[in-house]
Amino acid sequence: xxxxxxxxxxxxxxxxxxxxxxxxxxxxxxxxxxxxxxxxxxxxxxxxxxxxxxxxxxxxxxxxxxxxxxxxxxxxxxxxxxxxxxxxxxxxxxxxxxxxxxxxxxxxxxxxxxxxxxxxxxxxxxxxxxxxxxxxxxxxxxxxxxxxxxxxxxxxxxxxxxxxxxxxxxxxxxxxxxxxxxxxxxxxxxxxxxxxxxxxxxxxxxxxxxxxxxxxxxxxxxxxxxxxxxxxxxxxxxxxxxxxxxxxxxxxxxxxxxxxxxxxxxxxxxxxxxxxxxxxxxxxxxxxxxxxxxxxxxxxxxxxxxxxxxxxxxxxxxxxxxxxxxxxxxxxxxxxxxxxxxxxxxxxxxxxxxxxxxxxxxxxxxxxxxxx
Amino acid sequence: xxxxxxxxxxxxxxxxxxxxxxxxxxxxxxxxxxxxxxxxxxxxxxxxxxxxxxxxxxxxxxxxxxxxxxxxxxxxxxxxxxxxxxxxxxxxxxxxxxxxxxxxxxxxxxxxxxxxxxxxxxxxxxxxxxxxxxxxxxxxxxxxxxxxxxxxxxxxxxxxxxxxxxxxxxxxxxxxxxxxxxxxxxxxxxxxxxxxxxxxxxxxxxxxxxxxxxxxxxxxxxxxxxxxxxxxxxxxxxxxxxxx
Numbered sequence: 001x002x003x004x005x006x007x008x009x010x011x012x013x014x015x016x017x018x019x020x021x022x023x024x025x026x027x028x029x030x031x032x033x034x035x036x037x038x039x040x041x042x043x044x045x046x047x048x049x050x051x052x053x054x055x056x057x058x059x060x061x062x063x064x065x066x067x068x069x070x071x072x073x074x075x076x077x078x079x080x081x082x083x084x085x086x087x088x089x090x091x092x093x094x095x096x097x098x099x100x101x102x103x104x105x106x107x108x109x110x111x112x113x114x115x116x117x118x119x120x121x122x123x124x125x126x127x128x129x130x131x132x133x134x135x136x137x138x139x140x141x142x143x144x145x146x147x148x149x150x151x152x153x154x155x156x157x158x159x160x161x162x163x164x165x166x167x168x169x170x171x172x173x174x175x176x177x178x179x180x181x182x183x184x185x186x187x188x189x190x191x192x193x194x195x196x197x198x199x200x201x202x203x204x205x206x207x208x209x210x211x212x213x214x215x216x217x218x219x220x221x222x223x224x225x226x227x228x229x230x231x232x233x234x235x236x237x238x239x240x241x242x243x244x245x246x247x248x249x250x251x252x253x254x255x256x257x258x259x260x261x262x263x264x265x266x267x268x269x270x271x272x273x274x275x276x277x278x279x280x281x282x283x284x285x286x287x288x289x290x291x292x293x294x295x296x297x298x299x300x301x302x303x304x305x306x307x308x309x310x311x312x313x314x315x316x317x318x319x320x321x322x323x324x325x326x327x328x329x330x331x332x333x334x335x336x337x338x339x340x341x342x343x344x345x346x347x348x349x350x351x352x353x354x355x356x357x358x359x360x361x362x363x364x365x366x367x368x369x370x371x372x
Numbered sequence: 373x374x375x376x377x378x379x380x381x382x383x384x385x386x387x388x389x390x391x392x393x394x395x396x397x398x399x400x401x402x403x404x405x406x407x408x409x410x411x412x413x414x415x416x417x418x419x420x421x422x423x424x425x426x427x428x429x430x431x432x433x434x435x436x437x438x439x440x441x442x443x444x445x446x447x448x449x450x451x452x453x454x455x456x457x458x459x460x461x462x463x464x465x466x467x468x469x470x471x472x473x474x475x476x477x478x479x480x481x482x483x484x485x486x487x488x489x490x491x492x493x494x495x496x497x498x499x500x501x502x503x504x505x506x507x508x509x510x511x512x513x514x515x516x517x518x519x520x521x522x523x524x525x526x527x528x529x530x531x532x533x534x535x536x537x538x539x540x541x542x543x544x545x546x547x548x549x550x551x552x553x554x555x556x557x558x559x560x561x562x563x564x565x566x567x568x569x570x571x572x573x574x575x576x577x578x579x580x581x582x583x584x585x586x587x588x589x590x591x592x593x594x595x596x597x598x599x600x601x602x603x604x605x606x607x608x609x610x611x612x613x614x615x616x
Contacts, residue, residue, distance in 0.1 A: 242458055
């Protein structure tokens with residue numbers, strides 16, 4: 001219960017009598033009263049707590065602060081407190097407050113310092129990624145020397161897990177992409193009466209660019225992120241440490257099988273994507289542009305060279321390597337807290353899609369310059 | 373025989389000094405405890421001994437091999453000779469208990485399936501797990517069982533050395549005492565040398581032969597438990613004081 005403190009000022013001596021409870025719930029109001037008191041002028045202060053029913057640590061802290069404030073202003077403070085428990089609360093607070101130091105706020109870093117640190121962390125990140133590649137290469141050498149070391153069982157498991165199970169979604173996505181691209185271009189081609197050229201357009205764009213990219217993006221989102229999360233979780237539960245102490249090199253058991261599985265399967269997935277996207281395009285050509293499927297296939301055989309198909313397929317293993325290694329690298333970067341799993345999983349998807357697009361751009365330039 | 377010799381080990385993380393010249397010696401057949409306040413680097417030292425972490429300078433010699441410049445081949449041979457129990461078991465979550473224990477045997481030995489099954493059954497029984505639990509996955513069992521299974525896996529290859537990281541933390545007092553008896557029994561039966569990090573006073577008094585106490589980046593005491601209270605250290609006074 002809050003009871004208003006009685007304030008009495010006589011000949012430079014101020015006495016405040018507290019009654020009721022002095023707790024977390026009441027000091028807010030009392031604090032306001034004290035603000036007014038602080039404007040008074042007096043040379044002696046008497047705080048009377050004789051009729052106080054209850055005092056908690058917040059209340060005691062309030063008394064402590066009050067005393068400190070007025071003592072600093074060179075006003076003599078006299079505390080009248082009788083109850084033993086209340087006294088011990090006050091003593092406890094006083095003792096603890098003397099030992100604490102004010103929290104030092106973190107120093108704000110200057111813009112230059114921040115930029116430097118950011119840049120430095122990028123450099124360190126790049127170096128650690130290169131270190132990962134180096135290790136990957138070294139363990140590749142060590143384990144690929146003999147067939148016996150290759151873990152076929154794990155590779156087969158990963159092929160099923162990260163590629164075969166992704167077939168459905170890849171087939172559907174690429175079918176829809178084929179459909180949409182054909183539908184959009186059909187309208188434009190009709191204007192020029194160039195209906196038949198839809199075959200050239202679809203064949204080249206899908207085989208060379210669209211199918212590999214769509215497949216890579218789906219796999220990055222589906223399997224790359226799964227790698228990062230799985231390996232990250234294994235790191236948190238110390239499974240990776242356990243493997244190391246048992247002499248199972250995580251690179252041989254976890255990393256290589258995943259990379260090899262994706263490298264093997266990516267071209268096959270791209271092939272499926274090619275076929276499904278062309279099927280989508282063919283259906284639209286049939287309905288929208290009246291190109292029968294036999295005409296479509298005839299024209300296709302005539303104008304779309306096999307090289308376009310191979311250009312797309314060749315990109316597969318490179319994309320697969322990037323996706324798998326970035327996913328796993330991000331998994332290994334997970335620190336000992338659950339938040340960093342989410343952070344690194346997100347990063348793995350963003351970085352691997354970015355890496356795939358960069359890689360694709362390099363391929364485009366290279367193939368164009370080579371005249372393929 | 374001296375199995376582990378730690379000499380002048382210094383560990384620095386960034387700007388933080390964790391160990392500043394540690395020296396200790398662990399003899400064959402001992403149950404050796406690493407004690408100290410939290411954050412003093414006990415677990416870090418244990419991790420350095422099992423090659424999970426590198427130290428900045430100094431030398432650790434384990435079973436006659438110096439860890440600071442060990443070759444991959446020697447490291448691998450050490451790994452066959454020790455067993456490590458992690459604080460939370462660190463069982464492989466994709467494998468059942470049985471498969472977890474069998475894994476090192478399957479990978480490293482040419483034993484027949486039947487023989488491996490037999491060994492796994494023995495080890496699982498030895499640590500006090502029931503045979504019907506063997507087909508459960510780590511997510512389906514309690515923390516205490518996970519630790520026991522982790523111990524069974526650590527023992528799978530019949531190691532000479534056993535590293536235990538807080539073996540009784542998180543166990544109820546009854547299981548914790550069972551674990552202590554189990555460790556003593558194992559030492560007697562298999563002649564193991566055991567290095568453990570522990571906070572559990574009862575377990576420390578019941579099992580340890582020798583302790584090293586790390587405080588303020590250094591070893592403040594190494595020796596038997598009897599004389600530990602003679603040493604002046606805040607940690608020792610507050611930790612062992614009550615037991616006097």
